[in-house]
Amino acid sequence: MDNSNRTGGPPRLPMRAKIATTVGGAAATVSRLTGRDGSVIGGIVGLRLQPDLLSLLAQGRQIVLVTGTNGKTTTTRLITAALSALGQEIASNMYGANMEAGLTSALSRAPDAPLAVLETDEKYIPAMVRATRPRVVVLLNLSRDQMDRAAEIWLLARRWRDALAAAPDCRVVANADDPLVAWAASGARQVTWVAAGQRWREDSWCCPHCGAHLQRDGDDWSCRECPNRRPPVSWVLAGETVIDPSGRARPIELSLPGRANRSNAVVALAVADAFGVPVPNALRELRGVTSVAGRYTQVRRNGCELRLLLAKNPAGWLEALDVLAPPPVPVLLAVNAQGPDGRDTSWLWDVDYRRLRHRVVLVGGERKLDLAVRLEADGVPFRLVNDIDEAISAAGAPSLDVLANYTAFQQYRAVLGRTE
């Protein structure tokens, strides 16, 4: 379906909203000049002056909301890249400010952009669907994440389902291989089903509809006690290739590593297709993305080539461990438990580390002892390090893969410098 000519640009804002965006924009500029991240502060100031600012800013634009436990930031970046083939300005919150103020700020910074691709926190999807009336909502996956502050995921799936059922004009692009996501999306009027795969299954052994233990056979799943089953898919990730709805297979060949990113890319292709971007054009743009908000960045320090990987929860760590360079490249694992990480480190016990047994493992971060006890239980030898330079000298190798959770990653990035 080609809707690329449907864009007329956003209408003019009412005066009060205009003042709110200008003041908000000024606040963001001041914030950037004083060295703070300006991506949220402008939105907060603007929303205080005009509480429905986000709805006003969203009017007349074609909006894509991207949510899920993992891959939001990367997929937002990939969709933005794919849609750039349309040659129109795209508003996006590319640095992960994914609540109302972050979305507001992204739209007010690009007042004339007819398109917007907005990463959205899982909890905010119902409110953001109501406020922005998106053309497309992307549901990637749903798994346990920082439960000291996040909602329970069965509850979250139910809220998504109710919100999408109440938005008949919205197309949902959803991962059919994740039973919780599929159940949430199946309430929507229009769904594009993507076989994007599901590596982490510990949160979806049971039917979200009736609770029975699901029958699972490869990627297929079905409930034994109710009609809930994996829907028929139109886009498929098959190993290193993508199969489009016409059945044509193409190699994906991303610059970004790993199965999870190929999965994100197939979702991005399905979204681009909904906007009329041909697959080869979209693929070309996706291949040009080499790092996302510092993730996958290569940095050289003290003669060692470092590669930075971010993972925040068990499902993310499972995928990230797959992406590690093979031995003998040493790995540095780092864990913090500050507010944004979740203050509870229990999740470390949901990850299987046994495949690290035969390589050099260094352990850092503020909660390194929690991780050390976990590795001890899995029989993985390790060495504790206090900072990145100690890790580099302990590794004694030409390269080092660094896998860290959120604030541990940010701390290393601050030391290494913010290279894109």
Place this chain on the structure above:
Amino acid sequence: MTSLRLVWVYPDLLSTYGDRGNALVLERRARLRGIPTEIIEVNSDQPVPLDGHIYLMGGGEDLPQTLATRRLLADGGLHEAVNRGAVLFAVCAGYQMLGMEFGGVDDVAIAGLGLLDMRSGRGEQRAVGEIVADVDPVLRVPKLTGFENHQGVTRLGPHAKPLARTTLGIGNGDGTEGAYAGRVLGTYLHGPALVRNPGLADLLLSWAVGQLPPLRPEAEALAQRLRDERLAAVTPQP
């Protein structure tokens, strides 16, 4: 005993946050003492085996908690094993399930497993954070350190004893934390509660296999360091 059998009950429903840790800690501490150990994972579509020595139940959201309770009552295997003297250790949602009733979805009262004399309902506020509690001296276990994340309030009847008294955190909501009777023991410390509480792990093991030889100090050192670090982090410094 040919080998120590740890039965992890319903990981498909009750394994919200690192619950595998309890099985792994028990396995490690038994093996370090030369006791062969196996972990048996029993999903909610399988019968609960009767021949386990220690049964483990983890945490879960409201709906899975209700479903798991219904299935365990219908299955009957866990009750039979406990009646035969097996050890049962449950955390968080699993702990609430042990009682006579608990608050399910929208706080509707759900009949529990009836294995501990206690009742749970929903409190005003969610209890989220580090918890420290002094264990009933009879059990000779050092103070508990862990993380709680629940909205439950639990009141014990005359046939259950509090496991501990809180010095930090909420626990049962009345200054006590957890409960035990016979060889059935539950706690609001969630997920891998035994990781920072090796003394509690050894109590469960000793209930199952009798007196335990001490471990070599180096086998304990790391867990002890973690325990000390966490206790120091939440204890006000003079």
